[in-house]
């Protein structure tokens with residue numbers, strides 16, 4: 001047991017921290033879904049799916065939404081949904097690009113921030129991650145860090161090479177950075193896979209054996225179900241899904257655009273996203 005972290009209850013009482021939901025995942029040997037949100041209709045559909053499956057959700061705001069000017073709106077939407085639902089909701093920053101951006105999210109009421117320094121030299125990643133952890137933990141907010149940059153394109157950020165996490169770096173990193181979750185590159189990629197991904201399960205198991213915090217799998221879109229199940233068995237406790245949800249939503253819009261029924265279009269888009277989210281939740285929960 002570490003020291004009790006002070007919490008600003010007035011700001012985050014309705015929301016849950018990443019640390020709290022990952023504890024549930026650890027205890028049950030499951031993974032909590034981290035679903036990207038970009039608009040009003042998406043989070044509404046996702047929370048309905050979470051309620052139907054009685055599963056906590058991590059709703060994540062990514063760099064695409066932030067670049068589109070949506071950070072504060074999306075934070076407000078998640079807080080409002082949290083006031084109306086019984087399932088635990090985490091408001092999470094995905095792939096935070098700087099210490100300053102994570103501080104902005106602390107101010108906006110996020111209960112979890114990811115700082116992704118995996119593209120920087122190791123020492124810099126350690127230094128910046130430590131700064132983020134110190135600030136976030138001071139106000140009871142959880143932190144996810146990353147080692148071994150994850151390839152593929154997400155929100156316009158592209159990394160071509162598959163980057164497998166270095167076990168020695170994992171050991172050094174967790175010795176000095178008190179993060180609540182760790183994303184690791186094990187051959188996973190962002191976006192939809194063109195072929196079958198080649199996940200390095202031995203490396204995942206070896207990370208876990210080092211006594212890491214709960215591990216995170218990015219790039220959950222298009223990864224075969226059996227690979228996801230195996231990753232969860234080996235210690236993945238949070239799986240990120242963005243692209244596949246957006247595709248489902250857009251397909252709903254495309255299928256109904258000719259009907260010129262404004263709300264009907266969004267209904268179909270939400271239904272598509274809801275159904276896919278329920279499928280993912282059941283998979284991650286081992287149902």
Ligand SMILES: [Zn+2]
Pocket residue numbers: 095150154190218219240
């Ligand atoms: Zn990611």
